[in-house]
Amino acid sequence: MSEMIALSGLTRWFGPLCAVDGISLSVNKGEVLGFLGPNGAGKTTTMRMAAGYLEPSAGRAVIAGHDVATQPLAAKAALGYLPEGAPAYGDMTPEGFLKFVAGVRGLKGEAANTAIARAIARTDLAEVLGRPIDTLSKGFRRRVGLAQAILHDPPVLILDEPTDGLDPNQKHEVRRLIADMAAEKAIIVSTHILEEVEAVCSRAVIIARGRLLADGTAEELLARLPHHNAIRLGLASEDSEPARAALADLPGGGAVEVPAEGDGLRVLPGTAPPGDVMAAVMAALGTAGIRPREVYVERGRLDDVFRRITADPADAA
Numbered sequence: 001m002s003e004m005i006a007l008s009g010l011t012r013w014f015g016p017l018c019a020v021d022g023i024s025l026s027v028n029k030g031e032v033l034g035f036l037g038p039n040g041a042g043k044t045t046t047m048r049m050a051a052g053y054l055e056p057s058a059g060r061a062v063i064a065g066h067d068v069a070t071q072p073l074a075a076k077a078a079l080g081y082l083p084e085g086a087p088a089y090g091d092m093t094p095e096g097f098l099k100f101v102a103g104v105r106g107l108k109g110e111a112a113n114t115a116i117a118r119a120i121a122r123t124d125l126a127e128v129l130g131r132p133i134d135t136l137s138k139g140f141r142r143r144v145g146l147a148q149a150i151l152h153d154p155p156v157l158i159l160d161e162p163t164d165g166l167d168p169n170q171k172h173e174v175r176r177l178i179a180d181m182a183a184e185k186a187i188i189v190s191t192h193i194l195e196e197v198e199a200v201c202s203r204a205v206i207i208a209r210g211r212l213l214a215d216g217t218a219e220e221l222l223a224r225l226p227h228h229n230a231i232r233l234g235l236a237s238e239d240s241e242p243a244r245a246a247l248a249d250l251p252g253g254g255a256v257e258v259p260a261e262g263d264g265l266r267v268l269p270g271t272a273p274p275g276d277v278m279a280a281v282m283a284a285l286g287t288a289g290i291r292p293r294e295v296y297v298e299r300g301r302l303d304d305v306f307r308r309i310t311a312d313p314a315d316a317a
């Protein structure tokens with residue numbers, strides 16, 4: 001089965017507040033789906049419902065073919081869930097906590113020991129095994145949570161801000177761990193860090209006000225920006241008019257504008273691929289005897305896509 005997570009019409013009301021409003025999505029084996037959204041968007045609520053820790057007001061979550069509401073044990077057996085915040089049982093040591101979780105998961109004897117040792121190694125917990133969880137730094141507490149989520153090597157992982165509180169090296173390690181596991185699992189990761197999407201996610205959804213507003217690869221999301229694949233020129237001269245004249249009516253290129261956010265010129269995407277427009281730009285400037293300071297294809301930033309989509313719901317797809 002390749003579809004490992006299927007959410008359909010998931011909805012949750014808290015009193016008069018609709019925190020999650022009809023979210024549908026699916027994640028296949030081999031995919032890491034990023035959940036992006038501003039604070040209060042409904043990411044955690046969606047993940048809790050998908051993981052079977054919160055009952056939906058409407059809709060359905062299916063994990064590895066098991067309905068979370070009607071087959072909760074089978075669904076939870078296939079799932080590793082990292083909730084937000086620190087693990088419960090803060091007076092336990094990581095070692096004691098992982099043994100406890102292994103017992104809950106039905107792992108015994110050698111199988112339990114092997115699973116615990118693997119989870120400890122993968123999350124690099126060896127140096128804090130004997131200290132109460134409550135006394136650990138936020139980063140270590142996060143790693144204990146991650147270790148319990150992956151303990152039974154489940155085919156589905158739902159990870160609520162797995163890199164929250166980690167230092168840059170630890171973030172890098174956790175992203176590498178997710179990437180290493182990705183081929184064999186279906187993974188949902190929520191994050192506020194947009195670079196994390198490009199680093200570990202094969203696809204991302206943008207959620208705001210409880211609704212799913214976009215779903216695509218980083219490249220597809222970036223393609224929503226008007227300047228994605230525009231050609232950006234830095235000029236040696238402050239007078240951009242000669243270059244603008246040379247670039248007017250470029251074959252395959254779009255309009256030429258002065259960027260609002262800097263100097264130089266921008267040739268907006270036209271009908272030709274960016275590489276061809278770039279070649280035409282260089283040729284036209286060469287003919288006019290203009291040597292640019294820099295020339296590059298603008299990709300745009302996921303931050304800008306995020307801001308556009310979450311600021312204006314009419315942008316939704």
Ligand SMILES: Nc1ncnc2c1ncn2[C@@H]1O[C@H](COP(=O)(O)OP(=O)(O)OP(=O)(O)O)[C@@H](O)[C@H]1O
Binds near residue numbers: 046
């Ligand atoms: N148990 C609850 N009771 C009442 N309201 C809740 C409850 N849990 C969440 N909410 C509200 O539902 C909305 C969505 O919250 P949620 O935690 O899912 O957002 P989020 O996208 O995960 O935000 P963040 O990025 O800040 O963690 C918020 O307005 C929140 O205050």
